[in-house]
Amino acid sequence: MGYYLLRLNRGTRYFFFIKGDPTTITYRFVYDKIQSESLPKALLEEGWTKITQSGHWHVITNEKPFELIKTSPVREGIIKHNRLIMYIFGSISIYLTTMTILFVGIFSLVAFSQDTPSKVVESPYWILTYIYFSAVLALWILSNYSVIKINKTNKDLSRENIPLYALHDIDQSEIRRSKNKEKQLKRSGQMVVKRKFGWMYAPDKLEHWLESMEEQGYHLYRMSKRGITFYFIIGNPRKVSYCADFQNTTDESYNDLHRDSGWKNAFISDSPFLKWTLWSRQYSAGEERPQIYSDKSHHLKHARRIATTYSCLFLPLMLINTLNIKFSMESTTFNNNLDTLQIISMISLTFVVLSFGSFIARTWLYYMRLRKQYTNYT
Known part of the structure; x- marks a missing residue:
């Protein structure tokens, strides 16, 4: 169509084009935290040219036919950046899903355990209640959509085409x-x-x-x-x-x-x-x-990365649920009573905290076992 990218605004997501003669150009986006005015020598020799930059995002082009391009920019920067965003949305999704399951489970258990039917009293600020739950639902949908979309994008970028399993000596x-x-x-x-x-x-x-x-x-x-x-x-x-x-x-x-x-x-x-x-x-x-992992230091580093990753994943959830338990206990002390719903809620939250804590502990115990094993060998 003859429109060539001139610049982009990362904040507003606006792309600015200039009109020219139609031609075929290959575009590539690169994410690199190292600020550099020029491209690596290998890319320059292949015909790549940087046309614009916004923050850590670079846009480069190549006018050679796509089938003749042998060297392309590395995608690792984008993959790592996407993975960080995916972890954030994933944590939000896990937290919202866990709390929803707990809430529904506790409410259902209380409803079925009571002799008299439960009665739902509508909030006097019903519009705020509906807005809150709508916002939570929208955030949950956005988080799951982002995780699925980013995961697919990263797979495309890394061009992974690995079979799900390859058996041992079985036909x-x-x-x-x-x-x-x-x-x-x-x-x-x-x-x-x-x-x-x-x-x-x-x-x-x-x-x-x-x-x-x-x-x-x-x-x-x-x-x-x-x-x-x-x-x-x-x-x-x-x-x-x-x-x-x-x-x-x-x-x-x-x-x-x-x-x-x-x-x-x-x-x-x-x-x-x-x-x-x-x-x-x-x-x-x-x-x-x-x-x-024949090298001891590499094996220990691998074990430490496992423990660190799961700690970063479960520790925030532990802290959030611990705070929920604390607020529930303070509310009970203030009201000087403890109903069935609060008891079940505190027991459920405590179980969640202990479960996440056991997951973290098991990963660090694995690291300690491995370190002790290598220590005994030396």
Whole structure:
């Protein structure tokens, strides 16, 4: 159409164009906190030109045909920026969802436990009540939409095209077993299904459990989409090393590095926040157990990142619910009475706080176990 981007306003989201002769131009947005007037040499040699900048956002163009462009700007800056925003919206969504479930659960429990039917008294400021709940609902929808949209964008930017799982030494035709076939295997006793909840808070225990299952002849066939259910096929005992790897983001080159070393994907989570990959590698009885993190410092850093990530995720929720308990207790002291709804509410909030606290504690205990293990080896 002949409109060329001249500049943009990051605050108002306005894009300003200038009219010219129609042509084909490739645009790329780059997010870089390092202020630089010029592009890297490799991009300049490829024909890229920076046309405008707003804050940390840069817009660069290339007039070469798209199929002839061999070097493009790195997307890691945008991915990290998007991930931070996604974490914020995700935390808001988790908090609103948790509080809604607690509120509905407590209200339903009280309503069914009372002999007399409950009566809802409309607020004298009903318009403010409706506005408040409408705003909460709008925020919840916006948060979930943002998480889904940003997660899809990051996947497109990183060009990930990884299969959900790659089995160990099982024939690849077994991947497409139908549900009816799996039911037959279960009834015949050839397939065993087990569940592990919260294994990501203690990945070393999961690794040990899977390896002991393999030594007993239970071969991991697949995992459920959420990573909770484990499907095993009974076979001959074997030695298989497992590694639960946590990464904020991964690209194909990172996964190819492990695959080239003989590791296979047993599971890849589809979570937009916490990216878990379960790697497996079979080895002989006399061979040393292979490990992805052969360097002690890297392994400890990985464990510390797990503990830090889950602490940042659950600690704010713990503090918010602790404050809710505190306000509820102060209200009870002021009114000098305690009804059924308040009792159930305080018990539920306390359970939530203790649950989140246990998740955080388990991740740090994992880090301490690993550090103690390496200390004993030295």
